Amino acid sequence: MNKEQDAYEHDLNVLRLISNPEELVPESTRYAFVKRLILRIMKVFTAYQIYFNKQLLVFLEKIIKNANLKYRIIEEELNLLKVQTLGRADNANYRSKYFPRVEEKFYLFQQERFRGSFDLIKDRQKKYIKYLKAITGMNKKNPFLEIGFGRGEFMEILQENRIKNIIGIEINKQHVIDARKRGFEVSLNDAIEFLEKQKGRLSGVSAFHVVEHMTFNQIFDLLHLIYQKMLKNGLLILETPNPENLQVGSHSFYIDHTHKTKLPARFLQSICEFIGFKSIEVIYSSPLKENLKNDVEKMIYGDFDYAIIARK
Incomplete structure (x- = not known):
């Protein structure tokens, strides 16, 4: 110049x-x-x-x-x-020198502090029992896959409700060790890689607080693979934080450093519909207060979580 x-x-x-x-x-x-x-x-x-x-x-x-x-x-x-x-x-490009040494311990520490006790979570998940009855027959030959089983609350519920053929996958080594000690068939696996290699058909799949840890592309691929590997009329249960609640969207979502994607219920439902799932229900849960009177109260004190229940 x-x-x-x-x-x-x-x-x-x-x-x-x-x-x-x-x-x-x-x-x-x-x-x-x-x-x-x-x-x-x-x-x-x-x-x-x-x-x-x-x-x-x-x-x-x-x-x-x-x-x-x-x-x-x-x-x-x-x-x-x-x-x-x-x-x-x-x-x-920054790579921590110290965090990788304690990453799994830190995640377990945070989970114990913020997730709630084993008994509390198991009690909350009992509302899904009624959906299991429809797949008990097909489960005898076709396993139910629990993605990100964590402490194993829902795997216990499955066992207690005639869903005996269970496979669990996790990316946390300690959770895998603990689940094996309790007799569960589990492995240390990435969900997408596991499903790509899965040969048999699945009677059902559950993923509690998993999809928010993924990018959109990963979520889409995961749901696509679940649909491809699932039997006709197989059951899908997805539970994730409800970002329509302002406290979740602006605060509690970020308590977990591994969270990546907020998924409004209508958006996650539309992805499932596009892929081909049918009979889709949205179930909201864990409100801060009961008997909320208007939309403003729902946005502040409403449900912290929601679940997508769907069939193939």
Whole structure:
């Protein structure tokens, strides 16, 4: 830009020099007085042209000044963008030296503090028992898959309600160890990778507080694979935080550092419908207060969680 600025300044200087013919006659030239006299006589005819030339010069100077200002602004914005981009890149590339050593312990610590006791969660999940009766027959040959079984509350409910053929998968090693000690058939597995390799058909799938830990693309692929691997009339149970509750959407959702995606019920329902699930129900649960009177109270004190119940 400096070369361009120099070129503009040079051109302006040339225009300044020739804008008024009277100023073109040097002092040392021969017959300078006569030449100037002729130019003055001609001024009657050249006055408007000289005025136009000067105004044009002023106009061009303003254009170049504004162009230089815009250039400096753009240059500053580009510099700022570079700094911001480098900052984001540094944050994205940062790898903790210490957290990976305690990551699983930290997650278990947070779960015990904020999730609620084993008995409390198991009691809340008993509302899904009525949906299990329809798959007891098909479960004898086709397993029920519990994704992210955690402490195993729902696997106990399944066992107690004639759903004996159960597979559990988890990404937390300690949960897998604890579940095996209690006699469950479980493995340390990523849900999408497990489903891609699954050969047999499933009688049902449950995922309690799993999908909010995934990106949209992962959620879509997970539900697509569940649908593909499920028997006709198989059961799907998905439970996730309810972001329509303001306390959840603005506060409690972020208590878990592994949460990634807020999923309004209508949105998650629409994904399931698109993939092909039918007979979809939305069940809300865990309100802060009962007998709420209006939409405002529901947004503040309403259900903290909801579940999608669907069939293939």
